[in-house]
Every structure is written in structure tokens, then in C-alpha cells.
Amino acid sequence: TVHTSLDVVDEKISAMGKALVDQRELYLGLLYPTEDYKVYGYVTNSKVKFVMVVDSSNTALRDNEIRSMFRKLHNSYTDVMCNPFYNPGDCIHSRAFDNMVTSMMMQVC
């Protein structure tokens, strides 16, 4: 499920020729009949992809909310990146980052 969404993200990235930076993309298409969830994709300037899976039962989060969540994610991610001890690709152990993500999820639920 997440992997298929990654494929779609890649497809979207390659499709966007002119606007190199699509700060946010709302991909609501991945809504299987059985698995009721939505997958949102977000791509940064450095091709780092954020994928958010949301349960459809959570009566549709507004698009703005999703976007603000991605923005916060992006900000926290850059903060984590600033850490010279962090190697890109590692699992992020930053507590601040985790706190931010958890708080964001709590807001939604």
C-alpha cells in the first residue's frame, strides 16, 4: 500500500516538468474499496518524500490541514537534518521530531 503510493509519487514527480517544486500534492486517488484510507504525498526540493496515510473514517481532513501538517513535517525534518550527527537515511531518533509528529497526530484524532 505504501509502496504503491510511492510509485504514484514518482510518477507524479516525473510528470511535473515545468514546476519543479510542487510543494504539496494531494493524492486522493488511492482509495481502495476494501482499505478505506487515503494517501497523501508531499515532495520537498530535495526529493524527500513524505507519505501520509489517513483513515477515511476520520471525516475527511481538510486539505489545508493536510498541507499544514506536511509543512510542519518539513520544518521538523529540516531541523533534524541540521544535526551533523544525523545521516540521511537513518531512522530519525530525534525526540523533538517525534514529539511534533505525535502532537500532530493527536490534533487530528
Added chain:
Amino acid sequence: MEGLTLSEAEQRYYCDLFSYCDTESTKKVAPNGRVLELFRAAQLPSEVVLQIMELCGATRLGYFGRSQFYIALKLVAVAQSGLPLRVESLNTVKDLPLPRFVGPKNEQELRHTALYSSDADNSTPYSGVIPPPPGRVQVKKGSVSHDAVQQRTSTDQQESTSPVVSPQQSPPTSPHTWRKHNRHPSGGNNERPLAGPGPFWAPFSEAQPGSSTTGDSIWSGHSPPPHQENWVSFADTPPTSTLLAMHPASVQDQTTVRTVASATTANEIRRQSSSYDDPWKITDEQRQYYVNQFKTIQPDLNGFIPGSAAKEFFTKSKLPILELSHIWELSDFDKDGALTLDEFCAAFHLVVARKNGYDLPEKLPESLMPKLIDLEDTTEVGDQSGEVGYSSSPAEAPPSKSPSMPSLNQTWPELNQSSEDTAIVHPVPIRMTPSKIHMQEMELKRTGSDLANPTSPLLVKPPDLSEENNMSSSKFVAGNTVADGYSSSDSYTSDPEQIGSTVTRQRSHSGTSPENTAPPPPPPRPHPSHSRSSSLDMNRSFTVTPGQQQAGVVAYPPAVPPRPPPSQGAGPHVHRPVDAESLITHTSTSPQQIPEQPNFADFSQFEAFAASGVNEEEEEEIETHSEVLLVEKPSDSAGSLRVAKTDGRVEDKAAASVPVNTGKGTTPLAPPPKPIRRRLKSEDELRPEVEEHTQKTGVIAAVLASQPSIPRSVGKDKKAIQASIRRNKETNTVLARLNSELQQQLKDVLEERISLEVQLEQLRPFSHL
């Protein structure tokens, strides 16, 4: 149990000791383990210890509760002062010195005693001998067994034999610790001190074992590691006292540190007692040490240590990367990937604390925040770079707040400020600038429709002919208040159809215009000209524009070229020749014949006049439009075409305008040009374009006159074939573009339809009534 009254100092001291012994945090301390060590360290005869335990009730209970522990400690103090152990003496003896413990706990106790003992029984701070802090560290790390401790105690006792005061006294901690280290090397315990710091700073100590101290001189011959350990561990507070910060690079700083330390030992006592409450506070000596370390990496104290250098530096401490990462997170206050002096000191302090077994806090302790700067560094703080100053200013604002608050308060203003100051640019600007509005616009635009293609409005235009007037005015409004335009665009359902459509157009227009206007200064929007250009009545426009065109012909040519952005300017230039040809071919294929047909041929020749590409485009557009429309409309089309040019989509617009013309048939070109015009960043462009158009027609006519002769004379079969090939290719591209544009227009139309339907539904109830 007897009531026990403790002084404040005693209270704290005992609490500290209790927590020290309470390794399992069970609030109960078993007699074994640390408690026994502690009592052993008190250097009391074992029967006294047993007596104490009995008195406090531990033997009854089998463990040391907090009260028992306190009583036991008090009894230890009583015993140490030579008084007989009596229960009554607990409360009757006044001014009882704090119990002193020698041995593994020494440093801690010593620290405590130094902290708590206000009475100056430590007359000879420097000469006091106390087991070195590493002893404690070693205990913590388990790297040294009690043997080491005993050895150390023996050496301590050796030291005690020296004229200096006996260890039993409670001299200030730092001098004691210092002493110990001196003694150790001199006592031949090089390994011991090294073993202590060894596990912490193995790489560092490598360079230093040889430099063991020489004599018993107090201040000389410190072996670097012990010295460093001492220095760092000098404890202000329990956590800080055991801090060991060793770096091989700091060897040369030792002498300076030593001298500094010696000079400030007197202050230490005071500071220690005062700063006990803040376990994370950095003492002066420690700070000085950190500053020296900072200097080795970055000579400029107001400068930064880049992340990579800091990473190397702290990696030497052998802490796991995860912890280093966490320390970095805590200490890099402004999240800029570099450490200022304050941040560096905080990070260093945290590293040392961690080395000594203290867990890292979840957030930066108040005392480590960049705002807090110790004495000598206060001036430096003020001079530090803007970022640090930034962090200082908001941090200083709420100095009185609880520790949790400052971090929060400072974090956000820090982030906000640093986001603008630091090199790292967050993807989303936090400040409320036009860029934000731009973002909103972009988002709204995207959410609203797929009006990414500026040509889409073209298709929308035809039905909106009558609304041109509205559009022009609304466009003007939109141009001025983009946000409003977007908000209005969102409220599709609430707007009447016309407005909705106009909003659509506005949106596309404003969508593109803000993008373009955001970086360059928004061009002024002359109202009168706008009204002029926006006069949508075809007749009116025609009547007006010719006059305008002629009037403005002279003024425009210089104005037009600079207007489009350079990128677009370059683009359109490239496109224009193509468009010229494509348009020409297209127009030639279009059923409509225009008296200006010969111009197309001339236009193809205009490729050479790439510089005047604007003119070409205008002409093309003019011609294409003229194909469908009356000659009166060329101004509009030219204007719209010009708009397209400015957007870099000349061909698209031309193509769109062409199909529009062909598809819509008789629909006047005014709407299509208008949308195109709306695409323009400003009304200025519209007006000038119209004028340009007229101007261009004049130019074109002149050129045409000259050109026809040229190609024919030069024309050869090859050239003709090549030209035709080129034209075909261009038409292909144009058709492809047309296709995409049509699809977009279709989308737009569908959206409009939806909005109209919604409006209809809204109106239906009223109609029923």
C-alpha cells in the same frame, strides 16, 4: 523514630546522599551497597556504624528509609565530631558539621560538604586532600574497583600527611579535586586517574599519560588528564562536579586553566553553594575551559563552529552517536547547524554530564540556554553574531519564567527569527509577506481548478463576453487584492454566474500575476487605462482602441519589450517565430480568409526579426484574430496575444485563440483576448499591448511592404521545402499545444458548469417560492 530537625543545608545534603544511595529509586535504601560504602567512607569504626544503624532503626526495618537514612547521616556527623552517639544528640547538638565521608563517595560528599558547609572549617582549601573525583567517576563507571579507591584513599592519606589539612576537613571541592589529581600522579597512580578518565576520553589520555605531574606541588605537574578531570569535575553541584572534559587539544590550556582555577577557587565555594539549586549550571572554570576548547576550533569567539567540526570534536568523547545527536538537538538552539560559543558550551556541558552518567534532559536546561552566560562571557554574548543575539534577546525576555517556559518561548521566536536569519530556509516562509499570500493564491488556484494553463481562461471567455466589463473591473480588483480574489474564487456557489466566471478568470489571471509580480515589483495598474482596455464592448473597443493605438503607438514600443520578464522575453522570442509560422500555416488553413493574409507570409519572414518578436506575435495574433474577427478586433487579439507573450505562452494563446476563433465561430475575440489580457500581470500590459498592436500593425505594414520582395527573390526550392517542413513541425507542436489547452479548457468549463449548477440549485428554492 525521634523527631529530626535538619537545617536547610543538612536537608539538601541528606537528600542528595539519599538519592545517591537510592540507586533503584525505590525510596528505600538497602543497608548493603552504597549505604555501607557511604558509612565506610565516613571512616568510623565499624561498631559505631552498627550503632548508628541500630539507632536509626534500619536494623529493625531491614532497609534504610528516607527518615532512617537521614537519622543515620546525622548520627554519622555526630560521631565524626566526636560526640557520643545518643539519640538525644540528634536534635540537641547544634551547629553540627555535616557528616563527612571519605572514599568512593568522597567527591560527592565532599562536594556536598563544600556546598553545604557554610562554616569555614576548611581553612586550607588548597591543601585539603580528598579522594579525587575520578574515584567517584570510577565508581560510577565501575571501571575501578574499590581497590582503586582504597589506593586513592591511601594516597589521600599520604597527602593528608602533608602539611595540608587532613581530608576530613571539607575544603572547597575544586581545590580538593585538584589536589587529588595532583597527588595521584605524584603518587604513582597514573593509571588510576587515567583509568578514570580513560573510559571517557581514551583518545585524549593517550597523549597525556606521560605528562604526569612531578612533585607534590599543589599547582604544578598536574597530569593533563587528571588535571582536566579535576578541573572539569570541580563541582559546583553534584552533576557538574564530576564532569570530566578532556581533550588532548586542551593540554596546552591546562596551565591557563589551572591558574584561572586557582584564582577563582575562592569564588568557587561561594558559587558552589549558591548554584547548587541548578544542577546544570556551568561554573566559571568549566566555562573557561569550554571557551578554550572553543578557541581551539574556532579562534573567533563570536563565530560559529560548523557542524562537521563539532561532530568530530564530540565524537572524540566516545559517546554513542544517538546521544551525540540528542545533545546536538538540545544545544543547537537556533537550529542553524553550527554552534556558537554558548551552544558549544552547552553541548560540551551535556557531553560531560552524560559521560558522568547523568541522563540527558529532554529539553535544554535553563542554565544552559544561550541566554545564560557566565560572568566573563556576558560581554561576549552581547557582541556575538546576530543569531546568538537573537536567541539571547527572546531568551532574556522571560528570565523569570519556569524552566519549561523559556525553552518553549524561546524556541518559537527563535525558529521564527532564525528562519529568516539562518542560511537554512524553511520550505514555508513563516513571515506574513506577499509570498504567503502568493502561497495561498497558488493553493487556491490549484484547489480551484486546473487552471494551470493560462490559456484556459481563453476558452472560458467566450461565454463571458458580456462580463468583460465586470471582468475588467473585477480583474482590477483582483490585481489589487489577490487574496480577496482567491477568496471570492472559493465562494463559487455564492457568486452569481458572471462573477463566478469572472472570478475564474481572475483566478487564473491573478494566479499567474502574483507569481510574476511577487519577485518583481508589481507594475502599477492605471485605472483609466484599465477601463479603456477593459471596455469589452466590441464596438466600443474597436472604436476606442484604434484611437488609442494610434495615440499610444509611439509610447509603446519602448515599454513593451522591458515588461515581460527576461525569461519570458527570451522564451517568447523563441516562440514567436515558431508561432508566426505556425500561425501562418494555421491561419492559412483556417477557413476564414483575412485581408491580412499576405501578412502571414510576411510574418514568416519576420523570423529574422526575432528582436521584434513581440511585434511578430502581436501580428500573428492580430492576424489569427483578424481571420475570425473583423479587422476591428486585432487590437484585442493583439493585446491578448501580447499578454500571452508576456506569459511566455505566445503560441499557446495564439493556438488557443485560433481554435477559439474557429470553434466558437463568430464569438467575438474580445473575450479570448480579454482572458489573455487578464493573464497579463498588469493592466498596463494590456493597454500597452493594445497600443502596441496598433503600433505593430503599422510596423508590420511597413515591413510587409519591404519583405515580400525579399523571400521571393531568395526563395529556392530547397528553402521552400525546408520552410514547409518547419511549418509542418510547428503546426504539429501547435496542435499538440492546442490539444492540451483544449483539455484544460474543458476542465475549466466543467468546473464552471459545476459551479453554475450549484448556483442554480441555490437559486432553485427561491424560484419555487
